[in-house]
Amino acid sequence: MKQKSLLALSIALAFGLAGCEQASKTEAPQAQAQAPVAALKSGIELGNLDTQTKPQQDFFRYVNGNWLAKTEIPADKSVWGSFHELRKGADEHVLTLIKAAAAKPAEAGSDQQKIGDLFRAYLDTAKIDSLGLTPLQDELAAIDKLTQPAELAAFLGQMQQDRYGSPVALYVGQDQKDSTKYIVSASQSGLGLPDRDYYLKTDEKSEQIKKQYQWMIARFWELAGWAEGGKAAEQIFALESKLAEAQWSRVQNRDRNATYNKMTPAELSTLAPGFDWAAFIKAAQLNSEDALVVRQPTYFTAFAKLQQEVTLEQWKTYLKFHLIRSNASLLSANFDQASFDFYGRVLSGLQEQKPREERAVEAINSALGFMVGKMYVEKYFKPEAKERMDQLIKNLRVAFEQSINELDWMSAETKLAAQEKLKKFNTKIGYPDVWRDYNCLSISADDLIGNMQRSSQCEYQRMIGKLGKPVDRTEWGMTPQTVNAYYSSTMNEIVFPAAILQPPFFNVEADDAVNYGAIGGVIGHEITHGFDDQGSRSDGDGNLRDWWSPADAEQFRQRTQLMVEQYSAFNPIDDLKLQGALGLGENIADLGGLTVAYRAYQNSLGGKPAPVIDGFTGEKRFFIGWAQVWRTKFRDEALRQQVITGPHSPGMYRVLGVLSNMPEFYQAYDVKPGDGMYRPDDQRVKIW
Incomplete structure (x- = not known):
């Protein structure tokens, strides 16, 4: 599952x-019969x-x-x-809890305040629409400030905590060959379509999806007020296609032996020359680690070569798109609609968007999931x-x-x-048994994208903070x-x-x-x-x-x-x-x-x-x-x-x-x- x-x-x-x-x-011990329950159906x-x-x-x-x-x-x-x-029922229960939290005055920093203010921020569509692309201006400016190809590696490392658009993704988990310790793993990433096969397939349906994907990219450019959206779409799709060609298939990625390749940062630099891995790892706040697991070695070699062949301006275009793409559902209605038209209608066949309140539940479950989970268990979980x-x-x-x-x-x-x-x-x-705390996260009722960005950064710091510590066996991977x-x-x-x-x-x-x-x-x-x-x-x-x-x-x-x-x-x-x-x-x-x-x-x-x-x-x-x-x-x-x-x-x-x-x-x-x-x-x- x-x-x-x-x-x-x-x-x-x-x-x-x-x-x-x-x-x-x-014979193994006989299983114990279940205790009888009256009037079973x-x-x-x-x-x-x-x-x-x-x-x-x-x-x-x-x-x-x-x-x-x-x-x-x-x-x-x-x-x-x-x-x-069942998920709809669980979401309805969570929405009831969220509305109750939002209905009362709350002390700053309390669970009730964070839940209530994130709910209010998500529902304030008038505020969101008035801002347009403004909430991403600092990130867009940071991309524009890149002037030398050598700066790209550090930028991609720094943006790991924001989780958008990097062709390489870093995460921390248990070492598969020493489960008592945590280790950094590096994996292929960076596509806007769900899988590399969407780029590689050439049947009629796949070709239609590729065209509609490029339509969405050009539409984002138009909404941002930028020129040459069609050209940007072609460049981005061409770059992602090259990444897709180098990526491992989902079947290959299932192989736990093939994807366990432990090496030092120096060995990674030898495997994939041409990319400043030291700057990348340092900017990701992981420079104290002496080893990492590289999941797809041939992809890393190909990416490092591609990074040199693609111009910095093309990389900047790619990064701007992925910044918008990953935040589109949190932006003004026109960006949100363009994203839905492709990811919802084209890829999934949806006829309409979920109600805004249901989408707010998803956002709160993402940012404050265990905080809400504690309330959910207290009200809805039966000890029997x-x-x-x-x-x-x-x-x-x-x-x-x-x-x-x-x-x-x-x-x-x-x-x-x-x-x-x-x-x-x-x-x-x-x-x-041990509930996650969210002291690292501040929530504001008038800053939706800021809330979600701070959530991502909070979770990244929580994740890399595991390094060097005993494995937390109380941790859950699901709320x-x-x-x-x-x-x-x-x-x-x-x-x-x-x-x-x-x-x-x-x-x-x-x-x-x-x-x-x-x-x-x-x-x-x-x-x-x-x-x-x-x-x-x-x-x-x-x-x-x-x-x-x-x-x-x-x-x-x-x-x-x-x-x-x-x-x-x-x-x-x-x-x-x-x-x-x-x-x-x-x-x-x-x-x-x-x-x-x-x-x-x-x-x-x-x-x-x-x-x-x-x-x-x-x-x-x-x-x-x-x-x-x-x-x-x-x-x-x-x-x-x-x-x-x-x-x-x-x-x-x-x-x-x-x-x-x-x-x-x-x-x-x-x-x-x-x-x-x-x-x-x-x-x-x-x-x-």
């Missing part, structure tokens, strides 16, 4: 096995079922067909489904949800242990290493009001924010079957990330280390390659097929997670048959629980973007792809050869 934030840049996905020959013959949203579709033919449509038929994607959304419904999650996670861990022991393709030695990793998994549920979950490979932990612990993912009033199929599958998904094709490269302490025997590694590779081929055959739109190699980690996590969740559910029954509720056996309800979580509708533009850039398969394939590989599903629904959900046994993937 997806993760965003500076910490999230260090998050990877993984999974491993353990045990020994003797252990594989010994099925948890199935019966009105969404399409009973005209046979579950054996298309289980996604069988579970969600009526929902698909009756649901319209909101005009201000590009995708709509269970995640988005955490208690029941604790038990579910314990049961999933037991089931995973059992699954490892019973694998017939893995040696005892590798099983033992996997079990050791599993035992070291940490879990965080709901909210942090409690985030509807998502994640696995961190360097922390070796799974994290479930409060907002995801709601129906259809988690229903404290529902029978266990649907909960195991829904949130149980999500828990299993995150655990399995510790053992997917990349997570399995780290040990229980979070260190990048090979703990596999060569024979087991080859078995694992063969099984994952079959999964790559399966998903690469799915064709969701036009001529675009899923990128099986890009989605491999997520697809492994889906299949492994649901398989282990099913075992945990069976364990929880303690040998007794599950009750039949709403006419469904427990086994059938389990799979319905998984399928209704992934109900999703896409606009065509958003679906194309998801296929090109997203590691997650679209919702329907998270159902069809997973269940067609699970013998347990075949048994529950009597799937036979000739059915749409059927795969021959030798074509099914079994990993965990």
Whole structure:
């Protein structure tokens, strides 16, 4: 599942096995049955079922067909489904809290003052429109002051804290080969389109997007009152295209070994001569560091060469554009509209902007997320949800242990290493034990862009301030009001924010079957990330280390390659097929997670048959629980973007792809050869 934030840049996905020959013959401890809850209901949203579709033919449509038929994607959304419904609810709760904070007088510097004044600043569109481009004049003047090519390196280093437009991005995270320490990493960056493939593809749709992107650039020039917007657009697009040609693909960037290249600053200068790396690093306030990790070495070599070939005036044009682009939604309505027309309409298919208040919630979650999160938890999080999650996670861990022991393709030695990793998994549920403070951030009711710039600078200082200090294992990469979950490979932990612990993912009033199929599958998904094709490269302490025997590694590779081929055959739109190699980690996590969740559910029954509720056996309800979580509708533009850039398969394939590989599903629904959900046994993937 997806993760965003500076910490999230260090998050990877993984999974491993353990045990020994003797252990594989010994039954793992029986999972504890869930405490009974009075008047439990099925948890199935019966009105969404399409009973005209046979579950054996298309289980996604069988579970969600009526929902698909009756649901319209909101005009201000590009995708709509269970995640988005929950996110809307969480945002509404946050908005209620924000309005309450803004409604009362507040002491300067207090949480209430910061939240209320940022809300007021975002909603003061009259003030914002009157300012036009004025809030960026200091930054534009700083770009204009560049007179020598040699000054560019220091400027790009200095602007790291502002997070806009640098072809190289620096961040601080745990060292993947020594997870007890923090280290600086450097990565490719600097594109205005979502991915390098948007520049490299030459099909008709891609060419249209390129033209419309250049239209937006020229429009910014026109709104700024600058001449030759068309020429600027051509220059910027040409420069970004050269950066894109040198960049690594998303599939390459998944490889945790290939992207771990530790070197000294002097070695970086040798790798990528022609760019003043010492000045860049010093201006980024990192000159005391004696080593850094360079994620894409060939890109850095190419960038350093390109930096010399491109004139300073072209770089200045590029920097001005990215300054405006990254702030356009905070500027006057004409800049905001131009940005929306491209990023919203063209790339995502949106029909209208979100209401201003909803956008204010996004800004406040970005700048003051954990401050708001503390309020959210106090008002909306139920302690009983955490208690029941604790038990579910314990049961999933037991089931995973059992699954490892019973694998017939893995040696005892590798099983033992996997079990050791599993035992070291940490879990965080709901909210942090230690809340982040925002003393570094001052907020003004009449300075929206200044507020967001100070937030970025505050977080940058917080990030680089970690260097030389012990790793903070209380830190969270997501706020409690985030509807998502994640696995961190360097922390070796799974994290479930409060907002995801709601129906259809988690229903404290529902029978266990649907909960195991829904949130149980999500828990299993995150655990399995510790053992997917990349997570399995780290040990229980979070260190990048090979703990596999060569024979087991080859078995694992063969099984994952079959999964790559399966998903690469799915064709969701036009001529675009899923990128099986890009989605491999997520697809492994889906299949492994649901398989282990099913075992945990069976364990929880303690040998007794599950009750039949709403006419469904427990086994059938389990799979319905998984399928209704992934109900999703896409606009065509958003679906194309998801296929090109997203590691997650679209919702329907998270159902069809997973269940067609699970013998347990075949048994529950009597799937036979000739059915749409059927795969021959030798074509099914079994990993965990």
